[in-house]
Amino acid sequence: MHKFLIRSFVSSLVLIFTLTVAAVAKDVKAAFVYIGPTGDHGWTYQHDVGRKAVEAAGFKTTYVEGVPESADAERVLRQLANSGHDVIFTTSFGYMNPTNKVAKEFPNVKFEHATGYKREHPNVSTYAARFYEGRTILGTIAGTMTKSNVIGYVASFPIPEVIRGINSFTLAAQKVNPNIKTKIVWAFTWYDPGKEAEAAKALIDQGADVIAQHTDSTAIVQMAEKAGVYAFGQASDMDKFAPKAVLTSVENNWGPYYVDRVKAVANGTWSQKDTWHGIGDGMVVISDLDSQMPADLRSKVKKLQADLASGKVHSFTGPIYDQKGNLMVAEGKTADDGMLAGMMTYVKGVEGDIPK
């Protein structure tokens, strides 16, 4: 009886609390549009983790998964805007035009587009993460840990985001080890575990002893584990999939930004913005460093992480040359955001051509 009383007291407290939160936030509803399924344990999964943070902050959220980057996207956006959502996050590059088009029709709804650059109407903001900062850290680790001096890199599609990552990774690896070679294999998929595993296996068979990836599944780190080479997790902490192989992971952390923006809508302080956050703002998170890395490397990485966060170190600091030896960034200068956003050339030291 006693227990029952306590339990009902606690549960009524919880109920009152929930009701209060609901009352405060009753007006703002956020919607999320996903390119893939929330079960991909990669890109979409991490956005959904961010959405759950918004829910936890007391706001109502809706999501639509697996929305193609076509006229379907417009239809979905219009429906979300019509059904009383105040802010809509569109989480893939290809939603850029649909987002701007629908934003024009619904001036009172706020739109937040991930990884794009078009803000044609005052109710459209864009946001992205400086993942290349994370790849500077991975390159540093890879260049130090490799024994064969061959580093494998499984890439997805030849877009600036991916090229930038390859360049940032290679520059950092060369800095600690001028003899390394980065071998790149394009899988032409964001996630297909079988194909990704095969790509990684090909690189390993050709002598790569550290594998980096810019595709989403955990198949690559598992393959590395099986073959006894090192790898890095992508988008989320993949350590438990390959405890021996994974040295660290670069995690996408959208939650704080999402909560911030939804709160801004609730307070009426939302305004158009272009956000490009990195390690410093916590949008890019480096997971725990594996203890297989020597202590001095770990402390070096920690310092690099702090310097990237404070802005003391920039991933693209000159002199940087392209493959043909043309100067891209002069000594002492850093690449500006415009150059980074449109980066479609390899830096010196990357092998092969960018597929056209």
Next chain:
Amino acid sequence: MIIDINFIGLIIASIMASAVPLILASCGELITERSGVLNLGVEGMMIIGAISGFALMTVTGSLIIAIFGAMLAGVLISTIFAFLTQTLITNHVATGLALTIFGIGISAMIGKNFVGIPGKEFPVLFEGLKDTIPLLGPILFGHSIVFYFAFALPFITSYFLKKTKIGLIVRAVGDSPESASNQGINVRLVRYACILYGGAMSGLAGAYLSMIYTPQWIENMTGGRGWIALALVVFSTWNPIKILIGAMIFGGLTIIQFHMQAIGVRIPVQFLTALPYIVTIIVLVVISRDSRKIRLSTPSSLGKSFHKDN
């Protein structure tokens, strides 16, 4: 780059490993089609097998239960197809497509709780013998039991269809269900059995992906392999040995194009990526040009519903 003989062995071994799910699903579908039933639900049955195998492995911890459970799941979902097409005489194509959509959807629903869980290590056989023979060592040894089964299956299937009485009955039902029925063969029963067998093999193919090849669960992880398996059956002109060849070429070109990229061969990557699809079709069409043999091995009543007048 130094091409040593063990390197070639490693490449061939990875090609064979990638061909396993295609061989399993194709050989299963081949039996189904030889009985005159066209089941386009291979992708759906495969993905159901993948999630069932992974889920059972995670929940029960037993690999044996998981493997057989995945096959059983393939059987169960193909029972739906069998009931619809054989008992209710629905259209094979439409029902098969529905089965695929259903399978993808339901696997995603079951799979929600299994995302982000690492799989278990699956035991391999003869690991110690791998380094004893150059070239052949990595090809022959150190694989899972499912791998060996898959490479025996085309020969077993071929023998079954050509040399056994039941195989003959299956072919008779596929070629002329009317005559078979007049001979006293229960056409519906035979077709039911062949559909369920196809389901079991597709389920096993899915389990191979989620438990052995890339031990994890993510949505849509079969990635269209069910459709490739279906295409292999047609392009091999219903010949299990040619399925084996087709699956090896397809898997092989996928892997070789990755190697060519890593070596730095200057061929457009998009072309390399399309290569497996193009070459597999061309090769199978070329080796299957004998029209008399095609007529003999094509099940004449494929995809046609059989309604016994009572």
